[in-house]
Amino acid sequence: MHELALMQGVMETxxxxxxxxxISKVSKVRLVVGKLSMALPDSMQFAFEVISTDEELFRSAVLEIEEKEVVCSCQQCQQLFTQQEQYIFVCSGCGSNQVDIIQGRELYLDYYEGE
Ligand SMILES: [Zn+2]
Incomplete structure (x- = not known):
């Protein structure tokens, strides 16, 4: 379960x-998780709960996850398109499979709130 390791990294940050x-109390942690990042939001949530129960700092914190669609750019016709089906990268405009993935692989801490 690599989400646990990912979450640990985020929480270290x-x-x-x-x-x-x-800041002695964190109230909210917001993550941006691309659909190609291989991190499942449910597992991230679970990992967050597991780690936060042991940490005074995160005891009352909630995790928010913003999922980012996979967006590709076609090298042939420059069309941008959203990829709904994972791992199939074909341009919806011209059918080319020469596409660049320009969004969907990210996984980062957007912001956190606390006092
Ligand atoms: Zn195209």
Whole structure:
């Protein structure tokens, strides 16, 4: 379950930032997770809950996840299109499979709130 490791990394980042900003309680953590990032939002949520019960800093925190669609750009006709079916990358305009994935692989901490 690599979501646990991913989540640990995110929470380390928040912890360091919270310490630097004298924040003792985090109320919200917001993540952006691309649909190609291989991280399942449900598993991320679960990992967050597992880790946060052991951490005073995150005891009352909630996790919000923004899922990003997979967006591709066609090298042939430059059309941008959203890929609904994962792992099939064919241009919806011209049928070319020469496409660049320009969104959907990201996984990062958007922001967090605390006091
Ligand atoms: Zn095309």
């Amino acid at each position: 928040v912890k360091e930032s919270a310490a630097a900003n004298s």
